Amino acid sequence: MKAKEIRTKFLEFFESKQHKIVPSAPLVVKNDPTLMFINAGMNQFKDIFLGHGHSESKRVADTQKCLRVSGKHNDLDEVGHDTYHHTLFEMLGNWSFGDYFKKEAIAWAWELLTEVYGLDKESLYVTVFEGDKEDGTAFDKESFDFWKAIIPEDHILNGNKKDNFWEMGDSGPCGPCSEIHIDIRTIEEKANISGRDLINQDHPEVIEIWNLVFIEFNRKANGQLETLPNKHIDTGMGFERLTMAIQGVRSNYDTDIFQPIIQTIAKETGFEYGKDKKKDIAMRVVADHIRALAFTIADGQLPSNVGAGYVIRRILRRAVRYAYSFLDKKEAFMYKVLPVLIQEMGEAFPELIKQEKLISKVIQEEENSFLNTLSTGIMRIEKIIEQLTLSGQKSLSGKDAFELYDTFGFPFDLTELILKENGFRVSKADFDKHMREQKARSKQASITETDDWVIVSEQIEGNGFVGYSLLSTEIKIVKYRKIQAKNTIAYQLVFNQTPFYAESGGQVGDTGFIQNETETINIFDTKKENNLTVHYTNQLPKNPENTFQAHVTAEKRWMTANNHTAAHLMHHALRDVLGTHVEQKGSYVDADYLRFDFAHFQKMSDEEILQVEDLVNQAIWNNAPANIQIDVDIKEAEKLGAIALFGEKYGDKVRVVQFADSIELCGGTHVEATGQIGLFKIIHESAIAAGIRRVEAITGEKAIAYYNTQANELDQIKGLLKGQKELSKGVQNLLDENKKLHKQIDELNQLKAAGIKAELLTKALKINGVNIITSTVDLDANNIKNLVFALLRDAKHTLVALGGKSDDKVTLTVALSKDLIDEKGLDAGKIIRSVSKEIQGGGGGQAHFATAGGKNPNGLEKAYQLIKEQMNK
RNA sequence: GGGGGAUUAGCUCAGUUGGCUAGAGCGUUUGACUGGCAGUCAAGAGGUCAUCGGUUCGAUUCCGAUAUUCUCCA
Numbered sequence: 001m002k003a004k005e006i007r008t009k010f011l012e013f014f015e016s017k018q019h020k021i022v023p024s025a026p027l028v029v030k031n032d033p034t035l036m037f038i039n040a041g042m043n044q045f046k047d048i049f050l051g052h053g054h055s056e057s058k059r060v061a062d063t064q065k066c067l068r069v070s071g072k073h074n075d076l077d078e079v080g081h082d083t084y085h086h087t088l089f090e091m092l093g094n095w096s097f098g099d100y101f102k103k104e105a106i107a108w109a110w111e112l113l114t115e116v117y118g119l120d121k122e123s124l125y126v127t128v129f130e131g132d133k134e135d136g137t138a139f140d141k142e143s144f145d146f147w148k149a150i151i152p153e154d155h156i157l158n159g160n161k162k163d164n165f166w167e168m169g170d171s172g173p174c175g176p177c178s179e180i181h182i183d184i185r186t187i188e189e190k191a192n193i194s195g196r197d198l199i200n201q202d203h204p205e206v207i208e209i210w211n212l213v214f215i216e217f218n219r220k221a222n223g224q225l226e227t228l229p230n231k232h233i234d235t236g237m238g239f240e241r242l243t244m245a246i247q248g249v250r251s252n253y254d255t256d257i258f259q260p261i262i263q264t265i266a267k268e269t270g271f272e273y274g275k276d277k278k279k280d281i282a283m284r285v286v287a288d289h290i291r292a293l294a295f296t297i298a299d300g301q302l303p304s305n306v307g308a309g310y311v312i313r314r315i316l317r318r319a320v321r322y323a324y325s326f327l328d329k330k331e332a333f334m335y336k337v338l339p340v341l342i343q344e345m346g347e348a349f350p351e352l353i354k355q356e357k358l359i360s361k362v363i364q365e366e367e368n369s370f371l372n373t374l375s376t377g378i379m380r381i382e383k384i385i386e387q388l389t390l391s392g393q394k395s396l397s398g399k400d401a402f403e404l405y406d407t408f409g410f411p412f413d414l415t416e417l418i419l420k421e422n423g424f425r426v427s428k429a430d431f432d433k434h435m436r437e438q439k440a441r442s443k444q445a446s447i448t449e450t451d452d453w454v455i456v457s458e459q460i461e462g463n464g465f466v467g468y469s470l471l472s473t474e475i476k477i478v479k480y481r482k483i484q485a486k487n488t489i490a491y492q493l494v495f496n497q498t499p500f501y502a503e504s505g506g507q508v509g510d511t512g513f514i515q516n517e518t519e520t521i522n523i524f525d526t527k528k529e530n531n532l533t534v535h536y537t538n539q540l541p542k543n544p545e546n547t548f549q550a551h552v553t554a555e556k557r558w559m560t561a562n563n564h565t566a567a568h569l570m571h572h573a574l575r576d577v578l579g580t581h582v583e584q585k586g587s588y589v590d591a592d593y594l595r596f597d598f599a600h601f602q603k604m605s606d607e608e609i610l611q612v613e614d615l616v617n618q619a620i621w622n623n624a625p626a627n628i629q630i631d632v633d634i635k636e637a638e639k640l641g642a643i644a645l646f647g648e649k650y651g652d653k654v655r656v657v658q659f660a661d662s663i664e665l666c667g668g669t670h671v672e673a674t675g676q677i678g679l680f681k682i683i684h685e686s687a688i689a690a691g692i693r694r695v696e697a698i699t700g701e702k703a704i705a706y707y708n709t710q711a712n713e714l715d716q717i718k719g720l721l722k723g724q725k726e727l728s729k730g731v732q733n734l735l736d737e738n739k740k741l742h743k744q745i746d747e748l749n750q751l752k753a754a755g756i757k758a759e760l761l762t763k764a765l766k767i768n769g770v771n772i773i774t775s776t777v778d779l780d781a782n783n784i785k786n787l788v789f790a791l792l793r794d795a796k797h798t799l800v801a802l803g804g805k806s807d808d809k810v811t812l813t814v815a816l817s818k819d820l821i822d823e824k825g826l827d828a829g830k831i832i833r834s835v836s837k838e839i840q841g842g843g844g845g846q847a848h849f850a851t852a853g854g855k856n857p858n859g860l861e862k863a864y865q866l867i868k869e870q871m872n873k
Numbered sequence: 874g875g876g877g878g879a880u881u882a883g884c885u886c887a888g889u890u891g892g893c894u895a896g897a898g899c900g901u902u903u904g905a906c907u908g909g910c911a912g913u914c915a916a917g918a919g920g921u922c923a924u925c926g927g928u929u930c931g932a933u934u935c936c937g938a939u940a941u942u943c944u945c946c947a
Binding site for chain 1: 874875876877878879891892893894929930931942943944945946947
């Protein structure tokens with residue numbers, strides 16, 4: 001059975017059990033501070049489990065793309081070395097929200113595996129939770145009994161809290177789980193050792209394929225468990241593992257999910273897969289990572305040096321490193337593997353096809369940039385080796401190796417390899433020590449403590465977000481909690497309803513205050529945590545159970561709306577001017593300006609920028625009214641031609657924002673009619689990544705202020721140029737003149753210097769066969785320098801000591817012709833140090849040229865005297 | 874969010890106890906050689922040493938802040 005078929009059968013099976021099939025959520029997680037990427041099938045249903053949202057369907061199934069790069073079940077470092085760890089994988093899952101429970105979940109899992117997929121019953125084992133004394137949880141007899149009805153008892157094992165009690169995090173919904181394991185070893189191996197003894201023993205061929213989680217508890221921050229009113233089913237089956245079992249191969253990488261990719265890598269690198277252990281590992285690494293990269297970039301996450309983007313960059317660099325070291329690939333090549341991946345996966349994940357060009361460009365660019373990092377690192381290492389050789393050392397300190405890694409991004413294993421090739425050592429333990437210190441530092445800096453929610457009043461009626469139409473309304477506080485980070489304490493408040501817009505879709509959160517007769521509480525930010533709107537304040541109300549009037553800062557909201565609507569108009573204009581390949585890749589909108597990132601492969605020309613500005617301003621002057629529809633069926637919205645974003649999760653019902661021809665799915669706040677925006681001006685256009693441009697713009701008052709400043713500047717220049725008509729010509733004239741004058745000054749200075757030179761030569765004294773010229777001249781330090789070098793150019797046995805005065809400071813320059821240094825061992829630096837105290841200063845320099853500065857011009861004569869005396873000896 | 878680097882000619886980079894008229898290679902301009910292309914040789918142009926402050930007689934160099942950027946950790 002082909003992988004594609006396996007995926008389809010799963011979905012069809014649960015559809016036949018009255019499940020609604022939903023699309024995979026985008027990989028990149030927004031609105032959840034605890035998670036960067038989707039790492040389990042249940043992530044997109046977290047709100048439902050937490051009780052913050054509800055599902056329209058009580059039964060749901062899907063295949064979810066997941067990314068795991070750290071954590072107990074997967075470490076990036078392991079991927080490729082074995083046959084079953086992945087960064088990106090698909091999780092097949094079925095869910096019940098307060099509907100069916102253990103009985104059905106178990107029965108259907110068994111039916112699907114054995115009857116639809118035809119897996120051998122004898123090779124399947126299941127585990128059930130044995131209970132835990134500390135938590136006061138009992139043996140999961142219910143599950144045990146359901147299983148006993150369908151499989152022999154010797155295929156049922158008990159599991160402890162670690163393996164069979166599933167938790168979302170330190171707190172939150174949790175419950176016992178029952179895992180299904182499969183033994184894919186050969187008959188001989190099975191006869192030798194029973195599969196039963198290898199369950200959960202990290203055997204690569206006796207593995208868990210499906211986890212059925214029975215969510216029935218909530219763990220509080222203090223560790224205690226409470227029973228949930230609604231019980232849920234949450235299951236997850238690793239698609240790659242399942243495919244391996246069904247296709248009868250021994251490794252995930254041998255399935256038809258990975259083989260086409262691996263074969264392409266083999267072709268690109270010129271090595272065969274399966275011949276050399278190290279090369280195989282490298283090929284698996286590349287095959288795995290290219291999948292992760294393609295999916296995350298398709299979902300809008302670009303490699304960067306912070307947060308989620310950094311994780312992507314690290315994955316890419318790991319792949320490049322393996323290819324570089326083991327597959328002899330010293331140039332970018334991964335982007336060439338991409339077409340095969342897209343051919344295989346594009347049908348199930350159409351975003352890959354849509355974004356192919358961008359993904360390819362980004363990957364290629366990143367590969368090249370890291371290869372560049374590597375080559376500068378290699379230069380650095382070569383330098384280090386040279387130094388080690390010179391000083392006769394045999395090993396590099398872990399600290400230096402860490403510096404290479406930490407500061408220059410050069411991987412430790414390459415450092416170690418190159419040193420070894422040259423006969424040097426480096427201490428891994430020492431390196432690790434520095435790594436631990438760095439981690440501890442970061443952790444210390446980002447420590448946050450979150451207390452339990454304090455419930456103020458459980459059941460209050462409210463209308464959620466009312467801020468589209470109201471900037472002020474009566475609210476009650478539902479709950480609050482304290483959060484503590486480093487030195488700051490803040491409180492999060494949740495209301496029954498709120499006029500405050502929570503940061504999302506690139507638009508900043510509202511600020512304002514809540515107030516009643518007795519107190520006023522400032523709200524400095526509003527954010528979303530999953531579906532919850534959280535208001536941030538530094539101060540807790542004394543009587544939180546009272547009713548408050550909530551007020552949003554209107555001016556800020558107003559200006560933000562200007563910018564948000566302008567961003568829509570600009571998006572539309574960009575597509576008109578540049579083409580429909582322009583796709584939003586990110587945006588930021590606040591009261592001050594708007595920022596819009598989009599896919600486009602070259603710099604915008606000045607004309608294009610002007611055209612976009614014109615189109616937006618015309619749309620503003622047309623004063624198009626807002627046409628905002630809520631609860632539009634997503635299919636309906638698509639028919640209208642509304643622009644949706646990749647990597648954004650939309651429900652079935654969406655909000656459609658329309659201004660004339662600009663139609664977008666958007667939850668943000670907008671102007672009532674475009675005329676309110678007043679004026680639009682692009683102030684910046686730049687590249688932020690391969691194939692991504694950024695445009696920054698301002699509107700309304702800010703745009704007017706911008707033009708005023710420019711006009712002011714112009715007026716001032718006009719004034720300075722005394723009313724010349726063509727300003728640029730006037731400035732050009734000035735520049736030309738300036739250049740000419742500079743040249744004249746240079747010439748005059750040279751003449752002056754020549755005059756002084758001639759005069760000085762007549763003053764030369766001969767002492768002990770040395771021509772000594774001492775004088776105080778009216779030149780600055782730089783010109784004295786020129787003069788001195790001119791004097792010495794063809795002079796022999798000559799010492800020059802020249803003083804110069806400027807303001808209350810004085811300089812002294814001593815220079816020698818080269819023969820004096822060679823023959824008499826004189827040193828201008830030493831001479832100047834010995835006399836500089838006479839001018840109350842200090843100085844130094846080289847043997848042939850030295851300068852000093854001081855405060856006492858009257859000391860110059862004494863200094864000359866001393867120099868002459870020195871020559872007399 | 875925290876740590877460590879970097880910013881010098883159009884490009885890639887050197888520049889150590891603070892004073893070497895701030896250099897190299899590539900590119901560019903001009904000239905010579907060659908029938909032309911290409912090339913070789915020679916000469917020249919090109920720098921507020923990121924910005925702003927401080928220490929110092931003197932800062933590209935030391936210190937601080939800002940901006941940009943790279944890199945590691947979270």
